[in-house]
Amino acid sequence: MNANAEDPTELPTAHRVVLLSRDDRLFHVILAQQFDRELIADLCRLAEMLRGIAEARPGAQFLRTLLGHKRAMLYFIQPSTRTFLSFAAACQILGMPYNEVRDPRTSSEHKGETEDDTIRVLSQYFDLIIMRHPGEGFAESMAHMLSRMRRTIPLINGGSGKDQHPTQAMLDIYTLFRSLGQPLNERPKPDFSGNPFEGRTIAFVGDLKRGRTVRSLAYLLCRYPGVRMLFVSPPELQIGEDIIEHIGQQNVEYDTHDDLRAVIGRCDAVYMTRLQDEWDTSGESKSIDYDRYRLTQEMAESFKPGLVIMHPLPRRQEIDKRLDADPRAHYWDQVRNGMWMRAAIIATIFHVDARIIDHYHSYYAR
Ligand code: NCD
Numbered sequence: 631m632n633a634n635a636e637d638p639t640e641l642p643t644a645h646r647v648v649l650l651s652r653d654d655r656l657f658h659v660i661l662a663q664q665f666d667r668e669l670i671a672d673l674c675r676l677a678e679m680l681r682g683i684a685e686a687r688p689g690a691q692f693l694r695t696l697l698g699h700k701r702a703m704l705y706f707i708q709p710s711t712r713t714f715l716s717f718a719a720a721c722q723i724l725g726m727p728y729n730e731v732r733d734p735r736t737s738s739e740h741k742g743e744t745e746d747d748t749i750r751v752l753s754q755y756f757d758l759i760i761m762r763h764p765g766e767g768f769a770e771s772m773a774h775m776l777s778r779m780r781r782t783i784p785l786i787n788g789g790s791g792k793d794q795h796p797t798q799a800m801l802d803i804y805t806l807f808r809s810l811g812q813p814l815n816e817r818p819k820p821d822f823s824g825n826p827f828e829g830r831t832i833a834f835v836g837d838l839k840r841g842r843t844v845r846s847l848a849y850l851l852c853r854y855p856g857v858r859m860l861f862v863s864p865p866e867l868q869i870g871e872d873i874i875e876h877i878g879q880q881n882v883e884y885d886t887h888d889d890l891r892a893v894i895g896r897c898d899a900v901y902m903t904r905l906q907d908e909w910d911t912s913g914e915s916k917s918i919d920y921d922r923y924r925l926t927q928e929m930a931e932s933f934k935p936g937l938v939i940m941h942p943l944p945r946r947q948e949i950d951k952r953l954d955a956d957p958r959a960h961y962w963d964q965v966r967n968g969m970w971m972r973a974a975i976i977a978t979i980f981h982v983d984a985r986i987i988d989h990y991h992s993y994y995a996r
Contacts, residue, residue, distance in 0.1 A: 638774045639767045650773060656978055658773035659786040662796045662849035670850065671822040674804045676974035676983055677967070678822075679990040684723060692989055694725035696982045702728040703756040705749070706788065708764050712943060712965055713788045713798065717760050720973035724982070729756070746775060758976065759785045766791035784979050792840045792909060797975060798942055799846035801968035805960055806832075806899060808967070809938045814957040828856030831896050835862045836903035836923045836948060837915075838869040843942040844903060848873050852880040859884040860893055864918050867905075889922050894929050899938040902948040920948075927952040940964060 638649055643663050650658040656669065665673075683689035702721050706714050714732075721728040731737055731752075739748055749772045752759055759776075761769050769787040776782055789795045810826045812818040820826070832851060834844045838861055848869070851857050859877065861869045865888055877884050887893050894900065902925055907915045925939065927950045941949055941961040953959055977983050 637771070639770050646770070649777070650770075655981075656975070657784050658770075658777070659784070659796055659975060659979070660770045660773050660790075661787075661794060662799045662846035664796070665800065665850060665853075667823075667853050670800070670803060670853070672983075673800060673971065673974045673978065674807055674820070674822040676977065676986060677804055677970040679986055679994070680723065680973050680977070681970045682994050683986065683990055689989075689993070690723075693723055693986070696977065696985060697721075697724040697726035697980055700726050700757040700980060701755070702726050702758040702760060702976075703752045704728055704730040704732075704760050704788075705752065706730065706732050706760075706762040707734050708762045708789065710762050710789070712968060713762060713795075716965070716968040717786075717788060717972050719969045720976055723969070723973045724976060726758075726976070746772070749775065750779065753779060753781060753783050757783050758979070759783065760788050761785060762788040762790075764791050766793040786975065786979075789842060791842070792906070793842055794846045795842040795942075796846050797972055798843045798968070799850050800975065801964060801971040802843070802847050802901070802940065802942070803850050804971050805940065805964045805967050806938065808963070809960050810899060811936065814936070825854045825856065827851060827854040829858075830856075830898040831858045831860060832899045832901065833860040833862055833890075833893060833897045834869070834901045834903070835890055835925070836920075837867045837906045838863045838903070839867045840906035840909045841903045841942075844869065844901065845873055847901065848877065852877055852882050855881075857882060860887060860897065861885070862887045862890050862893060863923065864888060864920070866918065867915075890925065891922065891929065894925070895932040895934070897937060898934060899940060900925060902939070902941045902945075904944065904946045904948055924948050924950070925953065926950045930956070933958065 638646060647664050650660055650664055684693055704714060704717055718728060737748060753776055763769055769785060769790045773785045776785055787796055807820040807822055807826060808818040838844050868886055905915055905920055924947055937958045939959045943961060977986055
């Protein structure tokens, strides 16, 4: 057996993407590279339908009938508020009971069980595992391990170390579709099949080296020709070479900078992030001056009128609180969009997307 056959995570990305799907459909959700434009559009449309259907009681009741026969396990052994709660809410929207493990000290891992065995055991009780884990390739290798089991269940990556956070990237792109170039304070009517990113500049700001949300979103944006990405960070926290290389291969324009003030006037969207100092080995980020990576009220005079301000949260001081009331602030919308997007992803994995679309067209579409 060669090394590749033993470790699918070492295979070329295109091959890994195929291995994560089933019958040409989304199955495990591990990498942002699994989402092409068609799938992004389908999921955004489905998220949009879900939020419409759920508005009234009969619609919400219909949605709860869809996955009442399935059970989900939220295995979150790294801190989480939004990702955990939005997945929990997404399960509830679809009527899917869920359970959680958040502290491995309460599981048999504390008695010396390996994490692999824990995941195998969970796969016998549940129909879906949603996982947040500090290990970079762990979710992916567990997905491949599950695919080799007699009882194979899907696994969703809710944040894998410093590497990827694909469902966050999906809610971020959904938020961008709903806000880029849309009139402020109006109900958006985005064309999810279109390319609102053409000629637009999206700046990523902060700790880009260790921020997994930015890495995943950069992969998604590369699907849209004409987008420009700006990576604004302290030099020691710049985005990884692997992402730069990928962007280069896709012929996407990008630039790196070390001062937000100098570039903010050019941005159509700005994606702020916090210092990811939980990954410090010896307090090395204490000496970093993060002030240049804060969005302040004073900068607002150079904002473009339709600037989209985003943040995956949690926030420290990267965004001046006085900007919270600005109609261009979209970080609270991101939180809610995440719930609908995650429900759309789960519905798609379990093939109930067609039922949602039928229901929508029968009762809601004019
Ligand atoms: C992010 C994460 O966990 O990567 N949070 C989230 O899921 N919204 C960002 C962060 O922790 O800074």
